[in-house]
Amino acid sequence: MKAIYDLLLQQRAQGKKSLAVLIDPDKIEKLSELLSQAKLFPPDFFFVGGSLLSEGKLEKCIQQIRASSSLPIILFPGNEMQISSTADALLLLSVISGRNPELLIGRHVAAAGIIHKSGLEIISTGYMLIESGAPTAVSYISNTQPIPRDKKSIAALTALAGEQLGMKLIYLEAGSGAMFPVPVEMIETVRKNITIPIITGGGIKTKSEIIERCRAGADVIVIGNVLEENPVLLKEFSGALNSLNKV
Numbered sequence: 169m170k171a172i173y174d175l176l177l178q179q180r181a182q183g184k185k186s187l188a189v190l191i192d193p194d195k196i197e198k199l200s201e202l203l204s205q206a207k208l209f210p211p212d213f214f215f216v217g218g219s220l221l222s223e224g225k226l227e228k229c230i231q232q233i234r235a236s237s238s239l240p241i242i243l244f245p246g247n248e249m250q251i252s253s254t255a256d257a258l259l260l261l262s263v264i265s266g267r268n269p270e271l272l273i274g275r276h277v278a279a280a281g282i283i284h285k286s287g288l289e290i291i292s293t294g295y296m297l298i299e300s301g302a303p304t305a306v307s308y309i310s311n312t313q314p315i316p317r318d319k320k321s322i323a324a325l326t327a328l329a330g331e332q333l334g335m336k337l338i339y340l341e342a343g344s345g346a347m348f349p350v351p352v353e354m355i356e357t358v359r360k361n362i363t364i365p366i367i368t369g370g371g372i373k374t375k376s377e378i379i380e381r382c383r384a385g386a387d388v389i390v391i392g393n394v395l396e397e398n399p400v401l402l403k404e405f406s407g408a409l410n411s412l413n414k415v
């Protein structure tokens with residue numbers, strides 16, 4: 169398989185936007201239905217992970233996706249226990265919006281050996297939590313404060329620092345099930361200040377929210393909750409991406 173990061177850069181160079189479906193292995197009641205929809209209306213990637221996995225279903229979940237699809241599977245780990253060599257790549261997240269040293273370097277040191285042995289493609293990712301209307305699982309679990317929604321310049325400088333530190337992606341995260349997705353204006357400002365690809369997710373529920381965020385400069389849109397609840401929405405969401413990519 170072509171290296172996933174190279175693929176992202178290539179797509180970015182062509183102005184192509186991507187859709188990633190986030191699957192939380194703890195919530196896979198409708199996974200078969202979602203995978204059937206993904207055959208008909210394929211996203212670009214599957215992301216797999218969650219803030220807290222309590223049921224040890226990561227491997228089973230990856231196997232189930234593999235059995236039904238040849239799309240890349242990217243780990244989006246809530247912690248170092250969510251690493252599996254059966255995926256294709258790992259977003260190595262550093263929570264650069266926060267000041268929790270464990271999530272900036274501590275856990276990375278603990279997991280470095282396992283990650284190295286996994287053979288996964290490692291994509292160093294500056295992960296930025298953005299305030300989204302109410303506390304989210306990710307802000308609670310990470311024990312960090314999100315960047316206020318109206319502080320575009322803090323977000324832009326944080327993303328720029330991430331790029332200067334050598335990170336390959338910036339992930340603007342409102343949090344799973346967020347009340348409000350990351351503001352469009354914030355994505356626009358971050359886009360103007362960095363050159364690396366931008367991923368955004370958290371609380372995105374509609375086609376227009378996808379389109380606005382892509383137009384603002386996001387390269388990858390991640391959707392979890394609404395597709396978990398209602399897999400048939402994938403048709404509409406991948407249609408939105410296709411319409412943007414045709415222009």
Ligand code: 1GP
Nearest residue numbers: 344345369370371392393
């Ligand atoms: C990925 O956490 C998000 O960044 C997914 O959020 O579950 O709200 O779509 P939703």
